Amino acid sequence: MSPPCPDRALVRVQDLTPDKADQLIWLRARVHTSRAKGKQCFLVLRQQQFNVQALVAVGDRASKQMVKFAANITKESIVDVEASVRKVEQKIESCSQQDVELHIERIFVVSQAEPRLPLQLEDAVRPDGEGEEEGRATVNQDTKLDNRVIDLRTTTSQAIFRLQSGVCQLFRDTLTKKGFVEIQTPKIISAASEGGANVFTVSYFKTSAYLAQSPQLYKQMCICADFDKVFCVGPVFRAEDSNTHRHLTEFVGLDIEMAFSYHYHEVIESITDTMVQIFKGLRDNFQTEIQTVNKQFPSEPFKFLEPTLRLEYTEGVAMLREAGVEMGDEDDLRSEHLARTYDTDFYVLDKYPLAVRPFYTMPDPNDLKYSNSYDMFMRGEEILSGAQRIHDAQLLTERATHHQIDLEKIKSYIDSFRYGAPPHGGGGIGLERVCMLYLGLHNVRQTSMFPRDPKRLTP
Amino acid sequence: MSPPCPDRALVRVQDLTPDKADQLIWLRARVHTSRAKGKQCFLVLRQQQFNVQALVAVGDRASKQMVKFAANITKESIVDVEASVRKVEQKIESCSQQDVELHIERIFVVSQAEPRLPLQLEDAVRPDGEGEEEGRATVNQDTKLDNRVIDLRTTTSQAIFRLQSGVCQLFRDTLTKKGFVEIQTPKIISAASEGGANVFTVSYFKTSAYLAQSPQLYKQMCICADFDKVFCVGPVFRAEDSNTHRHLTEFVGLDIEMAFSYHYHEVIESITDTMVQIFKGLRDNFQTEIQTVNKQFPSEPFKFLEPTLRLEYTEGVAMLREAGVEMGDEDDLRSEHLARTYDTDFYVLDKYPLAVRPFYTMPDPNDLKYSNSYDMFMRGEEILSGAQRIHDAQLLTERATHHQIDLEKIKSYIDSFRYGAPPHGGGGIGLERVCMLYLGLHNVRQTSMFPRDPKRLTP
Numbered sequence: 080m081s082p083p084c085p086d087r088a089l090v091r092v093q094d095l096t097p098d099k100a101d102q103l104i105w106l107r108a109r110v111h112t113s114r115a116k117g118k119q120c121f122l123v124l125r126q127q128q129f130n131v132q133a134l135v136a137v138g139d140r141a142s143k144q145m146v147k148f149a150a151n152i153t154k155e156s157i158v159d160v161e162a163s164v165r166k167v168e169q170k171i172e173s174c175s176q177q178d179v180e181l182h183i184e185r186i187f188v189v190s191q192a193e194p195r196l197p198l199q200l201e202d203a204v205r206p207d208g209e210g211e212e213e214g215r216a217t218v219n220q221d222t223k224l225d226n227r228v229i230d231l232r233t234t235t236s237q238a239i240f241r242l243q244s245g246v247c248q249l250f251r252d253t254l255t256k257k258g259f260v261e262i263q264t265p266k267i268i269s270a271a272s273e274g275g276a277n278v279f280t281v282s283y284f285k286t287s288a289y290l291a292q293s294p295q296l297y298k299q300m301c302i303c304a305d306f307d308k309v310f311c312v313g314p315v316f317r318a319e320d321s322n323t324h325r326h327l328t329e330f331v332g333l334d335i336e337m338a339f340s341y342h343y344h345e346v347i348e349s350i351t352d353t354m355v356q357i358f359k360g361l362r363d364n365f366q367t368e369i370q371t372v373n374k375q376f377p378s379e380p381f382k383f384l385e386p387t388l389r390l391e392y393t394e395g396v397a398m399l400r401e402a403g404v405e406m407g408d409e410d411d412l413r414s415e416h417l418a419r420t421y422d423t424d425f426y427v428l429d430k431y432p433l434a435v436r437p438f439y440t441m442p443d444p445n446d447l448k449y450s451n452s453y454d455m456f457m458r459g460e461e462i463l464s465g466a467q468r469i470h471d472a473q474l475l476t477e478r479a480t481h482h483q484i485d486l487e488k489i490k491s492y493i494d495s496f497r498y499g500a501p502p503h504g505g506g507g508i509g510l511e512r513v514c515m516l517y518l519g520l521h522n523v524r525q526t527s528m529f530p531r532d533p534k535r536l537t538p
Numbered sequence: 539m540s541p542p543c544p545d546r547a548l549v550r551v552q553d554l555t556p557d558k559a560d561q562l563i564w565l566r567a568r569v570h571t572s573r574a575k576g577k578q579c580f581l582v583l584r585q586q587q588f589n590v591q592a593l594v595a596v597g598d599r600a601s602k603q604m605v606k607f608a609a610n611i612t613k614e615s616i617v618d619v620e621a622s623v624r625k626v627e628q629k630i631e632s633c634s635q636q637d638v639e640l641h642i643e644r645i646f647v648v649s650q651a652e653p654r655l656p657l658q659l660e661d662a663v664r665p666d667g668e669g670e671e672e673g674r675a676t677v678n679q680d681t682k683l684d685n686r687v688i689d690l691r692t693t694t695s696q697a698i699f700r701l702q703s704g705v706c707q708l709f710r711d712t713l714t715k716k717g718f719v720e721i722q723t724p725k726i727i728s729a730a731s732e733g734g735a736n737v738f739t740v741s742y743f744k745t746s747a748y749l750a751q752s753p754q755l756y757k758q759m760c761i762c763a764d765f766d767k768v769f770c771v772g773p774v775f776r777a778e779d780s781n782t783h784r785h786l787t788e789f790v791g792l793d794i795e796m797a798f799s800y801h802y803h804e805v806i807e808s809i810t811d812t813m814v815q816i817f818k819g820l821r822d823n824f825q826t827e828i829q830t831v832n833k834q835f836p837s838e839p840f841k842f843l844e845p846t847l848r849l850e851y852t853e854g855v856a857m858l859r860e861a862g863v864e865m866g867d868e869d870d871l872r873s874e875h876l877a878r879t880y881d882t883d884f885y886v887l888d889k890y891p892l893a894v895r896p897f898y899t900m901p902d903p904n905d906l907k908y909s910n911s912y913d914m915f916m917r918g919e920e921i922l923s924g925a926q927r928i929h930d931a932q933l934l935t936e937r938a939t940h941h942q943i944d945l946e947k948i949k950s951y952i953d954s955f956r957y958g959a960p961p962h963g964g965g966g967i968g969l970e971r972v973c974m975l976y977l978g979l980h981n982v983r984q985t986s987m988f989p990r991d992p993k994r995l996t997p
Contacts, residue, residue, distance in 0.1 A: 192958040231763030269995035304690030499651040536728035
């Protein structure tokens with residue numbers, strides 16, 4: 080099959096450089112801005128983060144009517160233009176293509192935008208506070224999210240979500256190289272394995288079901304089924320009524336689970352190395368995107384150590400107390416203090432008190448007050464929670480009973496370990512949090528294309 | 539951080555070859571079978587699809603007690619053994635490692651399996667009908683699925699899901715190379731965009747929401763937001779009470795959407811080329827997995843053409859009528875007849891009658907009875923449905939009205955196209971169906987790790 084071969088190939092804006100000078104080309108782009116001035120109309124034509132200046136001028140090639148037509152094309156409309164590429168004497172500072180402009184000979188509207196835009200792209204990318212004295216607007220987050228299809232066209236949004244796509248790819252490529260297998264786990268489940276709090280209920284034909292709060296049980300079943308090392312990328316659902324900068328009711332989980340030989344630190348090492356590969360890949364391949372986001376939201380470059388810093392929970396608590404932070408022995412531990420002390424934006428806290436972790440967490444065999452569990456932090460905020468899991472049905476039953484969990488409800492979970500299960504551990508990472516914190520942003524809704532929280536279900 | 543370095547490195551079964559002869563090694567594996575015979579105990583030790591024969595014999599290295607201990611280890615238990623590798627004179631036909639056996643000196647049980655297994659692995663991989671005269675059992679599908687954690691250990695299951703992991707990777711790698719961006723779309727949505735049939739309802743705090751039947755609206759919004767070419771991989775939910783070999787209520791959608799320059803056949807070409815790259819990648823890199831599955835479920839190798847065969851719907855109907863198949867002009871068209879005629883297991887049917895397609899499908903500008911839509915078929919069964927989408931808000935409103943769809947409910951969908959939208963099209967592929975049909979299997983539950991249908995929500 081060969082699709083109809085058009086007699087006019089479309090050129091990309093980013094390819095408009097002086098070596099195309101004096102060529103006649105076809106281009107499809109959005110009208111970013113338009114400004115009529117006497118017998119001329121200046122347009123800026125945009126494709127994603129790239130734009131170029133274009134000119135329609137009354138003369139041999141264009142009539143007065145055509146200039147008027149061009150001047151009346153609404154912003155954000157999509158046009159096809161035939162134009163000759165011209166080198167310019169003076170760099171066009173306001174465009175990505177600074178060395179050329181287009182002299183338009185023909186122009187067609189492919190798709191017309193309504194004249195009143197719900198938000199202006201230039202307002203949506205203005206850094207907070209900038210241009211306030213001139214009365215220039217910024218756009219608040221709800222307006223951006225309500226009109227996401229326009230907000231996503233900004234250079235900032237394009238950069239954020241291209242980087243996010245990169246995080247997923249780096250995560251999978253690193254793990255695939257390490258011998259991990261990708262699995263697909265069900266999101267509709269019959270029982271809420273962790274007791275039923277914070278779980279969404281689904282009507283399922285004549286019965287009820289739930290949305291999975293994590294793929295953990297299924298990852299573990301795959302380990303018990305000899306897949307050895309697995310990962311999955313998929314939605315995770317939390318019916319938590321938390322209206323904070325870091326909580327979503329639906330987010331993308333990057334999940335890892337693996338059997339280990341002798342010590343659960345093998346798992347920590349696999350996960351931290353995966354994170355380091357992601358950080359390096361972003362630093363080396365997404366510098367343009369990082370710089371673009373920084374223009375609107377300035378932040379320090381993300382710092383990490385090799386090997387990754389690992390502290391025990393008690394050390395962390397002691398350090399914070401010394402620094403004057405008040406906290407109990409079993410308090411949740413989040414702090415930028417540790418990051419500053421060690422000059423790293425990524426570290427692991429290991430050996431949490433057993434009492435604060437879920438029932439399936441393996442107790443520390445050397446001190447039953449603690450557990451073989453860990454959290455990982457970026458810029459002082461938690462991005463991963465993980466642990467060695469109990470792989471013995473009897474111990475699991477004891478711990479569930481201790482937590483007063485209804486054994487009947489977790490029977491199939493416990494039964495998974497009755498037919499030989501290797502020691503294993505893992506963890507789950509929130510994609511949106513990783514992107515937010517890597518870029519030094521302050522709200523997880525900025526790194527979720529279509530965020531879901533207790534108050535937002537649209538678009 | 540360096541995890542405790544054990545003084546004994548574990549060897550993989552697949553690496554047990556004659557070049558390791560007379561070495562003393564440590565190995566962790568499952569007890570696949572065990573057979574005591576006088577002063578000896580023969581074990582087969584298994585890791586995934588690989589296994590090796592091992593021997594404990596009364597002598598210098600092993601006591602009578604140790605042989606007895608080994609003989610009593612239950613099948614599927616996980617053991618650590620220290621053993622010397624020995625070359626064998628005669629190939630061990632029943633094992634994957636045919637040239638060596640292990641002489642065990644020490645053996646520890648890492649995790650003990652309960653003595654009564656709910657199914658036997660050798661029964662679960664037996665081809666239908668084989669060994670019936672000797673009274674050998676096969677295992678029915680519900681028993682397999684009820685005990686999935688054991689069933690997934692079989693060579694057949696290991697091969698199916700490693701191949702499935704490969705399909706996802708090939709899909710993404712091919713599209714990434716073509717310049718597509720991966721997106722993450724929400725699964726909890728506020729309105730059922732296609733009218734509300736076959737949609738699961740979710741309790742969402744004090745209101746109700748739905749599970750997305752496809753990521754289509756969100757893919758399209760990304761096109762309207764200048765991402766140009768996007769793909770996503772994620773769960774898709776259908777509240778359809780269909781109990782067939784090819785329907786699941788939750789499956790994994792491989793979704794594509796792209797802007798095109800001049801003709802929607804550019805989209806068909808991108809999708810069919812992606813499929814061809816997947817078929818080639820599987821053929822070239824997953825031959826072991828294909829052969830393994832074929833042992834239990836024999837099938838012909840998957841045939842495809844380059845370029846992919848594309849027929850118009852009316853041509854297909856005419857051919858079937860000629861072959862004596864009775865059907866109306868607007869009947870859904872699935873048939874192995876076309877595949878046989880053209881000697882290909884993969885083809886496209888193009889230009890479906892407008893009346894049988896959803897409201898957002900672009901009518902054929904040359905004949906309004908038809909539409910710019912297509913289905914793709916593997917071994918005669920549909921695996922993808924797609925189309926050029928209407929990108930004009932006014933035409934979309936007219937078509938929705940014609941379909942008697944409540945405009946209020948799809949307002950945000952229609953509004954997405956009001957601010958400039960390029961011509962675009964796409965489609966969604968069912969991962970489980972692609973794997974089933976590529977391998978010539980006959981039930982989509984075989985290619986879903988934890989299938990969901992109207993009657994199955996567990997494990």
